[in-house]
Amino acid sequence: MKPAFDDRRPIFLQIKEQLEDQIVNGQLQEHEQIPSTTKMVQFYEVNHLTIAKGMNQLVDEGIIYKKRGVGMFVNEGAREKLRQKRKEAFADTYVRPMLQEAKKLGLSEQEVKHIIKTIEEGGET
Template structure:
């Protein structure tokens, strides 16, 4: 894990959960690979281990990681795909739907909207 947890509107345990999810999505933590321990994470981020454990437990509850008693925690099979599906659905609900609704209010056709998206995406220097 790189970086630090940042004070924002989200509780620290949610930030920890999201950082681990990001690492799974970005292939920094692969399926079947061991996740850093709560002790390692609490020392790295300089936060209480109970806070870290709360975030880890959310990942366990959602089936993204699992615990092997006495060994550690590991990324579950299918975790990346599950996260991608969840994020795509949230992306559609949180960003695409409001964009389409605004486009309708502006009288933009699907082709015009697609052209705007294509222009913006093409101008992104981070695009691969």
């Protein structure tokens, strides 16, 4: 079954992020070969240039590397590099705005922690 793509974002980025997810969650290990462009074209049912664009960005970022005539592989340290990048994005996207809003509302650190704990436990705030 062909995966559904978000029409608001470029497909090559979504495919790139799916590969990153597989590396972060351990489905793809260091030095493990990733699926070939041909296999991905068949799976996603998209143009090979779309696949290549996402993969080339991963190569440029040092997440995967090419072995000429063999394929592409997960680079050493790729998982940690991606985890660090995502931690920074998480802080910028979620934590900083949350703390700014908490400050506007005059919430103490303890109140913010309580809200988080309550939500985590499935309760209402």
